[in-house]
Amino acid sequence: MLEINSRPAAPAEGLTIAEAAERTGVSVHTLRYYERAGLVVTPVDRTPGGRRRYHPRDLRWIDLCTRLRATGMPIRTIRRYAELVTAGPGNEPERLALLEAHRTEVAARLTELQSHLARIDHKVDTYRGRLAEGRAEGFWAPGE
CATH class of the missing domain: 1.20.5 (Single alpha-helices involved in coiled-coils or other helix-helix interfaces)
Structure with a gap:
């Protein structure tokens, strides 16, 4: 799992999907799945060429999703939580x-x-x- 404080900060331009997978301990396939399944709270940044770029907020969210799954939270519940976070305050x-x-x-x-x-x-x-x-x-x- 991601140890946020033990790794150097992500570069300003972000991390590639492979780098994000390595940092978070999940596969590239899982990262793509989280995005398709509506589990991310902000759209993943893209380069002008369309490649995904992950930033610290993305890595922290992926870490949380991974921990919730590891403790048995169903995908639908994580999705609901992501929807609530995305909706903002209130x-x-x-x-x-x-x-x-x-x-x-x-x-x-x-x-x-x-x-x-x-x-x-x-x-x-x-x-x-x-x-x-x-x-x-x-x-x-x-x-x-």
Whole structure:
């Protein structure tokens, strides 16, 4: 994922699509898809020859979209969020509600994953303990 503060600023003329893909960690295909799917909040700049040029605001938005997708937000919801941002001031309560609902879903999934991880940790500890004791029998004991 994009680490905005760890990279040099994009040049004033912007980045090519390949450079933007490298900076953001997504493919050129994904960048084009985000644009076609209506996920970008500003039109991507073009050179006189029609080639895309990405600027810092584009990179920050792509980073946000990538993070939202990575946390399971559906494309249609990201599109709705992009529409709200594009519409400008006045819909902040709706934006906030959208993000809070997603945050609640992500937090619930994290809680579930932490529970799964605790069970895995228990089994790992059991195996380590038995191996340390030299006991290899009974490795699958459902009650443990």
